[in-house]
Amino acid sequence: MSETRQALRSWLEGRVERWQWLEQQCRLQGGERQDSARSSIEFIEGFRALGSDLSLARAASPDSRLTRYLTGLFARSYEQIYRRPSALWRSLKDVFLYEAPAIVYDLRGALAATVFL
Numbered sequence: 001m002s003e004t005r006q007a008l009r010s011w012l013e014g015r016v017e018r019w020q021w022l023e024q025q026c027r028l029q030g031g032e033r034q035d036s037a038r039s040s041i042e043f044i045e046g047f048r049a050l051g052s053d054l055s056l057a058r059a060a061s062p063d064s065r066l067t068r069y070l071t072g073l074f075a076r077s078y079e080q081i082y083r084r085p086s087a088l089w090r091s092l093k094d095v096f097l098y099e100a101p102a103i104v105y106d107l108r109g110a111l112a113a114t115v116f117l
Contacts, residue, residue, distance in 0.1 A: 011056070012066070018046060018049065019053075019069075019073060021046065022043070022047070022073060023073060023076075025039075025043050025080075043080070044081060047074075047077045047078070047081060050074055054071060054074050
């Protein structure tokens with residue numbers, strides 16, 4: 001039993017930073033901040049790993065504080081991934097009012113050269 005407990009302890013210590021990172025991302029995601037595609041992929045990968053961790057925690061000690069914490073974190077992460085998109089119209093407005101004109105402005109030399117050919 002001692003070896004099993006030691007293996008569980010080392011597993012937990014190796015995963016704590018990942019769980020803290022996911023917790024932080026859940027708080028930041030809730031604030032409607034813009035995410036890069038890479039950040040979103042990392043969040044989803046962390047969510048998948050959390051599902052595995054939760055499964056192992058439930059098998060090892062189903063009624064522990066750790067299992068309850070991981071269940072809560074899993075639920076919050078799930079809500080962040082599957083929530084309805086907020087401010088879709090605002091995002092579209094930003095694309096057409098700010099981002100597209102900035103791209104055209106940056107490419108003005110190439111566009112002018114193309115037009116005058």
